Amino acid sequence: xxxxxxxxxxxxxxxxxxxxxxxETYRAEETVExxxxxxxxxxxxxxxxxxxxxxxxxxxxxxxxxxxLVRVRSRATNLARLDACNTVSRQVAKGQLTPDAALxxxxxxxxxxxxxxxxxxxxxxxxxxxxxxxxxxKLEDFIVSLLCGLMIHGAMPLYNRCRIPAMLGxxxxxxxxxxxxxxxxxxxxxxxxxxISGAVLPLLSGLATTNAIRDTIKGDLxxxxxxxxxxxxxxxxxxxxxxxxxxxxxxxx
Amino acid sequence: xxxxxxxxSCALAAFFVALLLNQPKNTLLHSALIAGAGYxxxxxxxxxxxxxxxxxxxxxxxxxxxxxLMKKIATLFITSALIPLVPGVxxxxxxxxxxxxxxxxxxxxGTDTLMGICAIALGITFSTIIFSNIRRKEKRAA
Numbered sequence: 001x002x003x004x005x006x007x008x009x010x011x012x013x014x015x016x017x018x019x020x021x022x023x024e025t026y027r028a029e030e031t032v033e034x035x036x037x038x039x040x041x042x043x044x045x046x047x048x049x050x051x052x053x054x055x056x057x058x059x060x061x062x063x064x065x066x067x068x069l070v071r072v073r074s075r076a077t078n079l080a081r082l083d084a085c086n087t088v089s090r091q092v093a094k095g096q097l098t099p100d101a102a103l104x105x106x107x108x109x110x111x112x113x114x115x116x117x118x119x120x121x122x123x124x125x126x127x128x129x130x131x132x133x134x135x136x137x138k139l140e141d142f143i144v145s146l147l148c149g150l151m152i153h154g155a156m157p158l159y160n161r162c163r164i165p166a167m168l169g170x171x172x173x174x175x176x177x178x179x180x181x182x183x184x185x186x187x188x189x190x191x192x193x194x195x196i197s198g199a200v201l202p203l204l205s206g207l208a209t210t211n212a213i214r215d216t217i218k219g220d221l222x223x224x225x226x227x228x229x230x231x232x233x234x235x236x237x238x239x240x241x242x243x244x245x246x247x248x249x250x251x252x253x
Numbered sequence: 254x255x256x257x258x259x260x261x262s263c264a265l266a267a268f269f270v271a272l273l274l275n276q277p278k279n280t281l282l283h284s285a286l287i288a289g290a291g292y293x294x295x296x297x298x299x300x301x302x303x304x305x306x307x308x309x310x311x312x313x314x315x316x317x318x319x320x321x322l323m324k325k326i327a328t329l330f331i332t333s334a335l336i337p338l339v340p341g342v343x344x345x346x347x348x349x350x351x352x353x354x355x356x357x358x359x360x361x362x363g364t365d366t367l368m369g370i371c372a373i374a375l376g377i378t379f380s381t382i383i384f385s386n387i388r389r390k391e392k393r394a395a
Contacts (some may be wrong), residue, residue: 022328022332023328027326077274077275077332078274078275079271079274079276079277079328079332080276080277082326083277083326083329086325114275115275119272123269123270123272123273124273126265126266126269127266127267127268127269127270130263130266130269131262131263131266133258133259133262134259134262134263134266135341135342136259193342193346194342197342197345198341200341200345201336201337201339201341202270202273202336204336204339204341204344209339209370209373212374213374213378214374214377214378214381217374217378235344238344239344239345239348242345242349243348243352246352247352
């Protein structure tokens with residue numbers, strides 16, 4: 001019985017790691033199925049949603065069933081964790097890891113520290129600046145969107161501390177970006193279009209939109225529509241933020 | 254030489270996005286190069302809906318191939334390689350037209366943006382379908 005608990009813990013933790021670190025729902029479901037097969041428990045039913053996961057595992061005796069529910073509250077993208085989790089689930093599927101070893105490995109992954117805030121700010125700002133150049137920005141636009149990027153990525157830990165939901169954070173980011181760009185435009189004329197859209201592009205998470213439509217086409221209707229809501233709302237709130245800032249400056253830019 | 258600046262900056266931008274998303278170190282270069290090449294395809298095909306579709310199809314296939322070769326999941330590569338293609342300018346322009354009260358330009362610009370997003374989704378879906386079929390054939394053969 002105890003072994004069953006360890007097994008369920010390991011499977012649930014793996015699924016949680018996949019969902020919390022930017023994995024798709026079908027990947028969480030596949031992870032659960034592969035791991036259960038690796039543990040010799042092929043009779044499993046699993047339903048993964050962007051906000052949670054539930055699984056039912058039929059025990060070997062064919063009479064008892066075990067059900068677990070996992071609630072996923074925070075969703076970020078940390079691809080290194082996703083990769084490490086995938087490695088563990090591959091090893092389990094091949095039967096190379098015992099439930100205890102798998103659980104220990106997964107707990108280690110969970111403990112890996114997130115990337116340093118300073119680096120995130122720097123990388124976010126640099127990507128914003130290069131997106132601006134890609135969209136046709138010149139040197140002055142590069143500098144302004146670098147500043148915008150530094151500001152919005154620097155403000156993100158602040159949103160977390162003040163418990164501002166991620167969506168509302170997007171609105172604030174759009175607003176601040178447009179304000180700073182318009183302010184810089186006053187001092188030295190820049191190209192607003194590439195500057196603003198380049199600066200907010202790393203936040204847009206086009207992947208959310210793409211994954212949403214892909215999930216829906218695949219037939220995962222619930223997680224597809226949940227993700228469409230998320231993607232559309234993120235984009236709209238970002239745009240509304242820009243919109244408010246633009247209209248404060250008269251709107252005729 | 255007009256094309257080299259956007260393509261190079263696209264690759265660099267994708268590289269920094271990959272760093273931002275904490276992508277494993279040994280996959281950074283691959284996804285940056287794929288992103289640059291994908292943007293080149295997009296520019297060659299005239300930056301329209303067809304361009305979005307073909308560029309995404311190319312990125313999807315390249316990422317799946319990389320994932321197979323390195324025994325990693327394709328999501329690692331796709332996430333950062335795809336972000337430069339997202340029509341951010343379209344979204345910004347749609348909103349700007351709305352603020353200025355040019356509703357007809359807002360609708361046409363918004364429709365273009367939506368078409369672009371749908372084309373990207375279709376491209377990535379096709380590449381996944383192609384590769385999941387190959388995987389099934391491999392399993393049957395084994």
